[in-house]
Amino acid sequence: MHQITPLDHTHYDEMLAAGQEVRPSYQHFASWLNQATPDWLRNKQAEADTLFRRVGITFAVYGDESGAERLIPFDTIPRIISAAEWKTLEAGCIQRVTALNRFLHDIYHEQDILKAGIIPAEQILTNAGYQLAMQGIDLPRQVYAHIAGVDIIRHSDGGFYVLEDNLRTPSGVSYMLENRKMMMRLFPELFASHDITPVEHYPNMLLDTLRSVSPPEVDNPTVVVLTPGQYNSAYFEHAFLASQMGVELVEGQDLFVKNGHVYMRTTSGPQRVDVIYRRLDDAYLDPLAFNAGSMLGVPGLMSVYREGRVSVCNAVGTGVADDKSIYPYVPDMIRFYLGEEPILHNVPTWQLRKPDDLAYVLDHLPELVVKEVHGAGGYGMLVGPAATTEEIAAYRLRILEDPANFIAQPTLSLSTCPTFVEAGIAPRHIDLRPFVLSGKKVQLVAGGLTRVALREGSLVVNSSQGGGTKDTWILKEDITC
Amino acid sequence: MLSRMAGCLYWMARNMERAENTARLLDVSLQMSLLHASSQDDLLVPLDVTGSTADFLQRHHTPTPQAVLHYLALDGDNPGSIYNCMRSARENAHVVRVKITSEMWEQVNGTWLEMREWQRRGLDTRSASTFLEWVRERSHLFRGAGYGTMLRNDTFHFSRLGTFLERADNTARILNVKTKQISDNEPEAENILDYYQWAALLRSVSGFEAYRDIYRDSITPQRVAELLILRNDMPRSLRACFGEINKVLARIEGQAGRAARRRASEIQARLTYSSIEDIFADGLEQTLDSLIDDINLLGKLIHHSYLETA
Numbered sequence: 001m002h003q004i005t006p007l008d009h010t011h012y013d014e015m016l017a018a019g020q021e022v023r024p025s026y027q028h029f030a031s032w033l034n035q036a037t038p039d040w041l042r043n044k045q046a047e048a049d050t051l052f053r054r055v056g057i058t059f060a061v062y063g064d065e066s067g068a069e070r071l072i073p074f075d076t077i078p079r080i081i082s083a084a085e086w087k088t089l090e091a092g093c094i095q096r097v098t099a100l101n102r103f104l105h106d107i108y109h110e111q112d113i114l115k116a117g118i119i120p121a122e123q124i125l126t127n128a129g130y131q132l133a134m135q136g137i138d139l140p141r142q143v144y145a146h147i148a149g150v151d152i153i154r155h156s157d158g159g160f161y162v163l164e165d166n167l168r169t170p171s172g173v174s175y176m177l178e179n180r181k182m183m184m185r186l187f188p189e190l191f192a193s194h195d196i197t198p199v200e201h202y203p204n205m206l207l208d209t210l211r212s213v214s215p216p217e218v219d220n221p222t223v224v225v226l227t228p229g230q231y232n233s234a235y236f237e238h239a240f241l242a243s244q245m246g247v248e249l250v251e252g253q254d255l256f257v258k259n260g261h262v263y264m265r266t267t268s269g270p271q272r273v274d275v276i277y278r279r280l281d282d283a284y285l286d287p288l289a290f291n292a293g294s295m296l297g298v299p300g301l302m303s304v305y306r307e308g309r310v311s312v313c314n315a316v317g318t319g320v321a322d323d324k325s326i327y328p329y330v331p332d333m334i335r336f337y338l339g340e341e342p343i344l345h346n347v348p349t350w351q352l353r354k355p356d357d358l359a360y361v362l363d364h365l366p367e368l369v370v371k372e373v374h375g376a377g378g379y380g381m382l383v384g385p386a387a388t389t390e391e392i393a394a395y396r397l398r399i400l401e402d403p404a405n406f407i408a409q410p411t412l413s414l415s416t417c418p419t420f421v422e423a424g425i426a427p428r429h430i431d432l433r434p435f436v437l438s439g440k441k442v443q444l445v446a447g448g449l450t451r452v453a454l455r456e457g458s459l460v461v462n463s464s465q466g467g468g469t470k471d472t473w474i475l476k477e478d479i480t481c
Numbered sequence: 482m483l484s485r486m487a488g489c490l491y492w493m494a495r496n497m498e499r500a501e502n503t504a505r506l507l508d509v510s511l512q513m514s515l516l517h518a519s520s521q522d523d524l525l526v527p528l529d530v531t532g533s534t535a536d537f538l539q540r541h542h543t544p545t546p547q548a549v550l551h552y553l554a555l556d557g558d559n560p561g562s563i564y565n566c567m568r569s570a571r572e573n574a575h576v577v578r579v580k581i582t583s584e585m586w587e588q589v590n591g592t593w594l595e596m597r598e599w600q601r602r603g604l605d606t607r608s609a610s611t612f613l614e615w616v617r618e619r620s621h622l623f624r625g626a627g628y629g630t631m632l633r634n635d636t637f638h639f640s641r642l643g644t645f646l647e648r649a650d651n652t653a654r655i656l657n658v659k660t661k662q663i664s665d666n667e668p669e670a671e672n673i674l675d676y677y678q679w680a681a682l683l684r685s686v687s688g689f690e691a692y693r694d695i696y697r698d699s700i701t702p703q704r705v706a707e708l709l710i711l712r713n714d715m716p717r718s719l720r721a722c723f724g725e726i727n728k729v730l731a732r733i734e735g736q737a738g739r740a741a742r743r744r745a746s747e748i749q750a751r752l753t754y755s756s757i758e759d760i761f762a763d764g765l766e767q768t769l770d771s772l773i774d775d776i777n778l779l780g781k782l783i784h785h786s787y788l789e790t791a
Binding site: 230240243254266268269 | 482483484485487575576578579635639733734735736737787788789
């Protein structure tokens, strides 16, 4: 019998309700866990570590002098989501990403949402993520964010909230797939006793999505994955997805532009490329159009793209929609474009460019989380309750230098999930990133990446900051008791 | 296949083969230098063959066994050192990791991790032969893992192409340097010194036993040259290498490599239909010089046809 103590009553625990009662979706799992001895579980955890190391699922950490590749810690206790909850999450994600794509099409065309005064025009037009080069370009199926990662947390009230939308090059889906494979290998008996929705068809769904947005006149489109190269932190994922889809993994130097088309250099001569799933930021895509010093991109790519002779996924210029300063407007976008009420809520957000918000935030720094508007990966943020007085004072100076560059949110009480730690099994904070694919239709596999903050009390789940991952189970049918 | 991927496979194999060849040369040269310690000639041979004599002398002045060993085995600043060949083989393998078999990757990666240990510990002339033997073993393992596990497609072909082009280049170069060295010997010392030098050359290409099996007679320059240039049954001979190169080139998909195929066939035809008497009539040194140029040109054609197509 494992003694699991919930953190306190200010957090929602995914497995245990108030009074130590096991929630319905965890019932089978809890009884299985109770008959598993701690030693056996520990062995299984060690086996998982060995297997991951052997397969080489690693990531590079920026700022690590040794350039070492690290393993993302994998936790063997799954995060289980009930069928009913998933229905809400799925509908909410589809609704949200649909609205974001409508928004992107709008601001690069008629800009109705600006004319209606729902978002201040300068917020968009002066945004670093806004790409003037995309103005008036028609994209296949009017889709911009073909692959979106929506970061969702569960608050102490039990409800789901969207923390941010990742519309540029969201990563992590390879862990979703590898974690599932690992769990099936370690604990086949659990898959026999649970009816878990499969996720293994994701690469197939991704390839269909990419092919569905190729230039319209192409019959049998050639798809490639464009990577910045083997030193990128997510290189494993790039190589993984390319090989799972059965397409080439290319670098910028493999592609060239000739006679208005993009080609890749192959051993049997140039071969035309129709769809580029790029895992490279806008700024590096084409040295002729953007960052002239970039050695990673393809000179002339933008001109072919603007002519509609190659598709780039995600589209250039999606960064304007996942910017943290635009995030507060997403519920309004859903109302404006779809005429619906948002299914998933936003986290209340202070925009420091507004004087009132700025004043409030500066007065309450120790209790808030402050983030850079363009930041990602958990870098450069302030977690008030966990910061020292000096750190807060230093961050205050950074805010005052350029308040518009920051937003603040209340310190969220991310839900907890039992997690295997050194001392046994203990609750740790988690979030969830489902991956939404938009092509012919908007869809997602039932699952996502659950990230877990392994340090006790920590709320930072990013892998670059000591976070781990868990397999995410969506039950096909809810257990009734 | 992407040209860059083909290039990585080709250079992965070339570098691994180069590491092995350098180890073989170094092993024999260190042994030879013990035979007549007064002369530095033997120590200069591996430097000459790898084309790094000038760079070495500029940095170390005198070729002592310890200095040559360090320079060719472990020196991170010498691009041709065994250390750097293995590093480069591993870097190239990392790029094509999803194309090669996991056994092959684990082999290359494991070799590199151990190589770093060797470098950290350092080498002296006593531990040298253990190290050089280890290099040869790892190279055998690399080829064996590839041959035994890889699908016979272009991934396999480009890796084989790298192995045999590098090997052909090495055999031609080592024969060339030795031929020049031996012809410089004093006439009166000729016989005994010559014997050891030809024997050393044979040992460096695993040809000593082969020579005995085939000729069952004393070592003569003509027979050594025949064995290493023209014999089809000697796996490190130029003709055997070109047999493999031609086979592989013919199997690579597409028509991009016409020029490379033609050149390789021409070289092979010359090796197949020449006799050792013809070669000596033309002059061994001249023949080897022109073969080295041909190999070089073939390397360029392979690059142009497959690895950097525009």
